[in-house]
Amino acid sequence: xxxxxxxxxxxxxxxxxxxxxxxxxxxxxxxxxxxxxxxxxxxxxxxxxxxxxxxxxxxxxxxxxxxxxxxxxxxxxxxxxxxxxxxxxxxxxxxxxxxxxxxxxxxxxxxxxxxxxxxxxxxxxxxxxxxxxxxxxxxxxxxxxxxxxxxxxxxxxxxxxxxxxxxxxxxxxxxxxxxxxxxxxxxxxxxxxxxxxxxxxxxxxxxxxxxxxxxxxxxxxxxxxxxxxxxxxxxxxxxxxxxxxxxxxxxxxxxxxxxxxxxxxxxxxxxxxxxxxxxxxxxxxxxxxxxxxxxxxxxxxxxxxxxxxxxxxxxxxxxxxxxxxxxxxxxxxxxx
Numbered sequence: 102x103x104x105x106x107x108x109x110x111x112x113x114x115x116x117x118x119x120x121x122x123x124x125x126x127x128x129x130x131x132x133x134x135x136x137x138x139x140x141x142x143x144x145x146x147x148x149x150x151x152x153x154x155x156x157x158x159x160x161x162x163x164x165x166x167x168x169x170x171x172x173x174x175x176x177x178x179x180x181x182x183x184x185x186x187x188x189x190x191x192x193x194x195x196x197x198x199x200x201x202x203x204x205x206x207x208x209x210x211x212x213x214x215x216x217x218x219x220x221x222x223x224x225x226x227x228x229x230x231x232x233x234x235x236x237x238x239x240x241x242x243x244x245x246x247x248x249x250x251x252x253x254x255x256x257x258x259x260x261x262x263x264x265x266x267x268x269x270x271x272x273x274x275x276x277x278x279x280x281x282x283x284x285x286x287x288x289x290x291x292x293x294x295x296x297x298x299x300x301x302x303x304x305x306x307x308x309x310x311x312x313x314x315x316x317x318x319x320x321x322x323x324x325x326x327x328x329x330x331x332x333x334x335x336x337x338x339x340x341x342x343x344x345x346x347x348x349x350x351x352x353x354x355x356x357x358x359x360x361x362x363x364x365x366x367x368x369x370x371x372x373x374x375x376x377x378x379x380x381x382x383x384x385x386x387x388x389x390x391x392x393x394x395x396x397x398x399x400x401x402x403x404x405x406x407x408x409x410x411x412x413x414x415x416x417x418x419x420x421x422x423x424x425x426x427x428x429x430x431x432x433x434x435x436x437x
Contacts, residue, residue: 109379109381113379113381113382116376116382116386117382117385117386117389120386120389120390120393121389123389123393124173124389124392124393124396127393127396127397128169128173128396129141129144129145130397130400131165131169131172131396131397131399131400132144132161132165132166132169134400134403134404135160135165135400135403135404135407136403136407136408137160139157139160139161143157144157144161147161148161163295167293167295167298168290168293168399169396169399170298170302171290171293171298171301171357171358172290172392172395172396172399173392173395173396174301174302174305174306174354174392175290175301175305175354175357175358175361175364175395176364176368176391176392176393176394176395176396177305177309177387177388177389177391177392178305178308178309178350178351178353178354178388178391179197179351179354179361179364179365179368179391179395180364180365180368180369180372180387180388180390180391180392180394181308181309181312181313181347181350181384181387181388181391182197182347182348182350182351182365183195183196183197183364183365183366183368183369183387184368184369184372184380184383184384184387185312185319185343185347185384186199186200186344186347186365187369188319188322188323188343188380189248189250189319189322189339189340189343189344190250190253190254191250191322191323191325192250192254193370194366195254196365196366197347197351197354197365198261198351198360198362198365199254199257199258199261200234200238200253200254200257200258200261200348201234201238201256201257201258201259201260201261201262201264202231202234202235202238202257202261202348202351202352202355203231203261203351203355203360204234204260204261204262204263204264204265204268205230205231205232205233205234205235205260205261205264205352206227206228206230206231206234206352206355206356206360207227207230207264207265207268207285207286207355207359207360208230208264208265208267208268208271209223209226209227209228209229209230209231210223210226210227210230210282210285210355210356210359211268211271211272211275211282211285211286212226212230212271213225213226213227214271214275214278214281214282214285215271215274215275215278217278220292220294224297224356224357225356227352227355227356228352228353228355228356230264231348231351231352231355231356232349232352234257234260234261234264235345235348235349235352237256237260238253238256238257238260238348239341239344239345239348241253241256241260242256242257243341246337247326247336247337247340247341248340248341248344253344268286284359284412285359285360286359286360287359287360287412287414287415288358288359288360288361288362288412288413288414288417289358289359289361289402289410289412289413289414290358290399290402290413291410291412292357292358292359293357293358294357297357300353301353301354301357304349304350304353305350305353305354308346308347308349308350309350309388311346312343312346312347312384313384313385313388315339315342315343316380316381316383316384316385317380317381318334318339319339319343319380319384320379320380320381321334322334322336322339322340323378323380351365359412359414360414361395361413361414361417362414362417362418362421363417363418363420363421363422363425364391364394364395364417364421365391366421366425367421367424367425367428368387368390368391368394369383369387370425370428371390371424371428372386372387372390374428374431394417394420395413395417398413398416398417398420399413399416401416402415402416
């Protein structure tokens with residue numbers, strides 16, 4: 102048994118190393134393409150300090166580099182949150198926004214637009230709105246101190262619908278901020294500000310690390326709560342803590358990027374298709390696959406109609422919907 106565990110660990114480490122390399126390559130490609138193309142050779146020279154091209158350096162370090170890091174944090178964070186929600190709710194359709202968190206965050210953001218507040222206030226309002234929904238759904242979705250998957254999902258959908266109706270009411274009276282509100286509802290990395298980069302990176306990396314360390318317990322949870330309890334897993338604690346951490350992660354992401362759909366839904370399924378049903382590889386691999394997917398989507402969003410750009414949420418939906426339909430047809434799912 103120890104030998105099998107050691108071999109699996111070595112195999113998983115190899116998978117993750119390949120994903121890290123792919124993610125790095127995609128990051129270099131994303132640095133290259135945009136309204137101004139930069140050759141790969143110049144990028145490497147600038148990154149290693151062997152060339153001093155002021156214009157290209159400003160583009161890489163001041164614009165595209167931070168945006169790529171935002172894409173890594175947002176795409177990776179949403180994907181890990183989606184994998185964890187699917188694990189604790191035992192539902193392959195669970196994803197970061199189905200529990201109403203996005204609607205709460207968007208409600209707060211649109212409210213700030215209606216009040217004419219600053220961008221920093223918008224982020225605070227967005228996170229506060231998401232936090233309110235997190236607390237309400239958590240309180241409603243518990244039964245005997247433990248999260249009840251069906252109740253949690255239904256309460257999340259209903260509370261999300263309530264806040265979504267509030268968003269529609271506010272958008273009807275918006276004037277100059279209507280376009281910004283629509284972009285926020287679609288999702289765009291153009292909202293990201295460099296001064297918020299450390300904040301979102303730290304939150305994402307800390308929470309993702311904690312969730313990765315719990316990944317073995319998600320394997321046990323997939324057997325059912327009663328079986329997990331018999332195997333010594335504190336199901337109440339692991340479900341409650343995983344829900345809270347994943348929801349806080351999604352709330353923080355929504356506050357900087359708006360609602361970027363499909364990433365947290367399809368990436369965990371792609372990970373299962375590639376690596377199997379073990380959450381020890383599904384959770385960390387989802388981070389790198391999600392980061393790569395959103396970097397590619399954002400590169401397309403910046404490049405297709407350059408120098409203008411499309412909202413990245415539209416690109417993820419256009420790409421994600423056919424992929425998800427294909428996965429459903431092939432039944433590449435943990436529960437199929």
